[in-house]
Amino acid sequence: MAEPKRPSKNRGFYVRMRLLHNKNGRPQERSLFYRYYKWVIWFSLSLYLFGSYFVTNNNPQNKPTSLSKTHVPNSESTLASRALFESTNATLRQKSTSNSAGFLKNLKIFVYDLPPNYNTNWLSNERCSKHLFASEVAIHRALLTSHVRTFDPYEADFFFVPVYVSCNFSTINGFPAIGHARSLLASAIQLISTEYPFWNRTGGSDHVFVASHDYGACFHAMEEAAIADGIPGFLKTSIILQTFGVNYKHPCQDVENVLIPPYISPESVQTTVENFPVKGRRDIFVFFRGKMEVHPKNVSGRFYSKRVRTVIWRKYSADRRFYLKRHRFAGYQSEIARSVFCLCPLGWAPWSPRLVESVALGCVPVIIADGIRLPFPSAVNWTEISLTVAERDVDKLGNILEHVAATNLSTIQHNLWDPKNRQALLFHNRVGKGDATWQVLHELAQKLDKSYNRGSGVSAELDSDT
Incomplete structure (x- = not known):
C-alpha cells in the first residue's frame, strides 16, 4: 500500500528559515536591533505623526502660517508657495460665498401673506412690475424665495409688508397715481395688527415697507405737497426702503430708512x-x-x-x-x-x-x-x-x-x-450675491436694534463675509 503523500512545505516558512542560517547551515545569532526593529519603526512613525499633529494644531484657529515668515530657498519656490496659498484660499472663499444662503444664514425675515388686493392683483397690468417704481414688486418676489425668509414669525428679525402702492396708473397721463397709498397701507397695518401680535409689541419698528416714489413715504410727487402731508404717523417707527434721499435734513426722510435704487429691468x-x-x-x-x-x-x-x-x-x-x-x-x-x-x-x-x-x-x-x-x-x-x-x-x-x-x-x-x-x-426675482436686494439685506442686518428679537451675530457674520 502506497504511503500517503505529505502536504507540501510552507514556502514562506522555508524561506525565512533559510535566511536564519549561514553558509555552513548553522543558525546565526540575531542582533538586538534585528530583534526589535519593528518596535523601533513603530516608535519612530508614532513620534513623527504626533509631531505633525502638534505643529498643525498649535497654529491659532488652524490658519496657514505666514509666507513671509517661512524660509524659502529660491524665487521659484516662493511663487509656487504663494500660488498654492492663494489658490487654496480662493477655493475656500468661493465655497463660502457661492451659496447665497450662507451670507445671511442668521437673518430671518417673515413676509406677510396679505390678501391679493394689496399686491398681486395689481400685476394684471404688466407695467406694474417693470416701471421705475417696481422695486416694491421685485423685492417682494426675491424675498419669497430667499433663504432669509422664515415661516415662523416668532423667530423673525424683521417683518416685510408687501403692499404695492405704485401700480395704480392714471388714465390721464399714464403715470402712477399714489393718492390711495396712505389708505391702502393703513388698511394693511390694521389687518396685520389685528391678526398677528408682532406689530403691536414693537409699534412696527421691525416692520419693513417699500416707498419707491419721488418723495418716499410722504407719498406725493410734488415736494411742497409731500412736505405738507408728511410721513403718515403709522409709518414713522418702521423701516422704509425708499429711492428718495438727500444729505441734509428733510421731512420725507425723517424715518428709519434704507436708500435703494429705482427699478430698471x-x-x-x-x-x-x-x-x-x-x-x-x-x-x-x-x-x-x-x-x-x-x-x-x-x-x-x-x-x-x-x-x-x-x-x-x-x-x-x-x-x-x-x-x-x-x-x-x-x-x-x-x-x-x-x-x-x-x-x-x-x-x-x-x-x-x-x-x-x-x-x-x-x-x-x-x-x-x-x-x-x-x-x-x-x-x-x-x-x-x-x-x-x-x-x-x-x-x-x-x-x-x-x-x-x-x-x-x-x-x-x-x-x-x-x-x-x-x-x-439691479433687482432680480431671486436674491443673488451682491445684487440690489442683497444690498438691502446687508443694510437691514445693520439695523437689528430695531428688531424685537435682537441679535449681534448677523451683522458681524455679514461683515466678515464681505
Whole structure:
C-alpha cells in the first residue's frame, strides 16, 4: 500500500528559515536591533505623526502660517508657495460665498401673506412690475424665495409688508397715481395688527415697507405737497426702503430708512449689453433724452428740474458734442450704451432712473442734483465712477466734460465698468450675491436694534463675509 503523500512545505516558512542560517547551515545569532526593529519603526512613525499633529494644531484657529515668515530657498519656490496659498484660499472663499444662503444664514425675515388686493392683483397690468417704481414688486418676489425668509414669525428679525402702492396708473397721463397709498397701507397695518401680535409689541419698528416714489413715504410727487402731508404717523417707527434721499435734513426722510435704487429691468439691460458691449465703440460724447421745456411751466409755484434741464436745452441743443432729445424712444438704452457721458439731472425729485441705466450700460453718469444721497455707497464707489456738477454750473458742462475727457476719463471708465457696480443696482426675482436686494439685506442686518428679537451675530457674520 502506497504511503500517503505529505502536504507540501510552507514556502514562506522555508524561506525565512533559510535566511536564519549561514553558509555552513548553522543558525546565526540575531542582533538586538534585528530583534526589535519593528518596535523601533513603530516608535519612530508614532513620534513623527504626533509631531505633525502638534505643529498643525498649535497654529491659532488652524490658519496657514505666514509666507513671509517661512524660509524659502529660491524665487521659484516662493511663487509656487504663494500660488498654492492663494489658490487654496480662493477655493475656500468661493465655497463660502457661492451659496447665497450662507451670507445671511442668521437673518430671518417673515413676509406677510396679505390678501391679493394689496399686491398681486395689481400685476394684471404688466407695467406694474417693470416701471421705475417696481422695486416694491421685485423685492417682494426675491424675498419669497430667499433663504432669509422664515415661516415662523416668532423667530423673525424683521417683518416685510408687501403692499404695492405704485401700480395704480392714471388714465390721464399714464403715470402712477399714489393718492390711495396712505389708505391702502393703513388698511394693511390694521389687518396685520389685528391678526398677528408682532406689530403691536414693537409699534412696527421691525416692520419693513417699500416707498419707491419721488418723495418716499410722504407719498406725493410734488415736494411742497409731500412736505405738507408728511410721513403718515403709522409709518414713522418702521423701516422704509425708499429711492428718495438727500444729505441734509428733510421731512420725507425723517424715518428709519434704507436708500435703494429705482427699478430698471435687468432683462432689458442684458439685451442691450449683448448688442452693445460695455467696452464697445462710443460715438456719442454727451447724451440726454427726456423732458426739457423750452419755456418751463410754473407748477404749484415750482419750476420743473429747477430749470436745470431748460438751461441744458437752451445752451447745448445746437452743440454737436451734445446728443439731446426731448421725446421718448423705446430703444433709448442703445443710445446710452453708445455714449461717453450721460446727463442725470434732477426732475421733480433729485433721483433719476438714468443713474442706474448709465452705470449698468457703462456710460459715465453726470449727476446734476444738489445734495442728492446715492444708494449703497458701501458697494458702489460713486466718487470713482461718476461726475457731480453743481446745478449753478450747468451752463459750464461743455468745458467740464472736455476737461475730464482729456485727463482722467479712462480711469473713471475702468472703475465704472466693473460688473459689481451693475450687479449692486439691479433687482432680480431671486436674491443673488451682491445684487440690489442683497444690498438691502446687508443694510437691514445693520439695523437689528430695531428688531424685537435682537441679535449681534448677523451683522458681524455679514461683515466678515464681505
